[in-house]
Amino acid sequence: MTKRLYIKTYGCQMNVYDSARMTELMAPIGYVPTPTAAGADLVILNTCHIREKAAEKVYSELGAIRRLKQAKEKSGERMVVAVAGCVAQAEGAEIMARAPIVDIVFGPQAYHRLPEMVARATRAGGGVLDTSFPAEPKFDYLPERADSAAVSAFLTIQEGCDKFCTFCVVPYTRGAEFSRPAAEILAEARRLVAAGAREITLLGQNVNAYHGAALPGREGPGGEWGLGRLIRALADMPGVARIRYTTSHPRDVDDELVAAHRDVAALMPFLHLPVQSGSDRVLAAMNRRHSTDDYRRTVARLREARPDLALSSDFIVGFPGESDSDFQATIALVREVGFAQAFSFKYSPRPGTPAAADGRQVPDMVKDERLAELQALLRQQQREFNRASVGRLLPVLFEKPGRHPGQLVGRSPHLQSVHANAADTCIGAIMPVRIDSAEGNSLAGTIAADGAGAA
């Protein structure tokens, strides 16, 4: 009997990956994805705890789901509601207390047990809670992925974080750093390529801290691979046209990774390398373990290896104790480095993190002003970067239909969205596109007739 499964995903790409794996896990027992929560047999909210707003969204969504669940019960049917992800990990049983309609709460490291949890919740009624960090890695218990894959597919290679930046919940919600064995990652990549993927984005909260055993069970020094080596092996795999990785930490950019940027053509010239602040005082208080000069040197090494490398970053404004001159140092660093795009956030105190207890919280109005100033500069840099593409021929990997009929959307090597008129058969192909215009975040162009510039 088929059952309908609705998953709503919040937060980072790692959650997107986890949601895809949960869908695959439930398929053999009859769960088919459905695009809305209304009428679904199983609703999963895969949540994010990174900032207060992200966490609050879950509770407002649960309010809407309560009505849908009641409607389904009126017709004599059951809707099982699960909260997964980082809010589940951080708040656990509190969620059931605050939202009694929730049947199951489980963290990011326990989702391989989902079929069993759903069975228990269905049988017994009452809540099921699993926010453990199980000794068995979940990857050993997930089905092998074989069905259809997106043209651009995510592949988690590393989980958790040992860095403990003083503002961040990730080390608490995702647990200790763990790298999957290289052989297992390559096998998964092979299956993704066989299922239609052309681009693979390697994921981890600290993806460049990757240090996986070559083979499962061969952990320990000597037999370990770094990210650079993994990228080379992936590039040698037939069918892999493009490789990306995210999110990397400035401290873990080693020579092997820099060399991969120099030598591996399939490794795209775009890197998300969060710096958070341009003030050394603030970076130290954040426990980032790098200075602004370390960041400058790392960027210089990468740009020397790959001169067309474009950068992206994350910034936090209004970290406790951030003065006007600290903030102006961030503005100065942005001007100096230059970013193709970036994300910026107001500091949000997170329960249990050291910075939340700092007495020097910055008033919200000041955070608002700083964020507006920073975002105006970042937007300007993004516009300039995109405008510089106009008139150029870019190899675009088409991923899906665009908003208008006859149009496809794809990505340039620099991760810019590119719209162009093309037949659906071009999905999954890399085509040369002459860029005609740049608007906001995206580019529009025309497929070049001569085929030059294709990759």
Ligand code: SAH
């Ligand atoms: N592992 C990555 C990013 C993790 S979270 C890294 O080390 O860079 C993604 C981004 O959210 C962070 O880079 C940071 O800019 C932002 N962020 C994390 N905690 C935050 C908080 N408490 N308030 C505001 N922004 C935060």
Ligand code: SF4
């Ligand atoms: Fe959070 Fe810092 Fe770890 Fe990134 S490196 S996940 S910001 S603790």
Ligand code: F3S
């Ligand atoms: Fe959010 Fe968890 Fe990702 S807190 S950013 S979903 S690791």
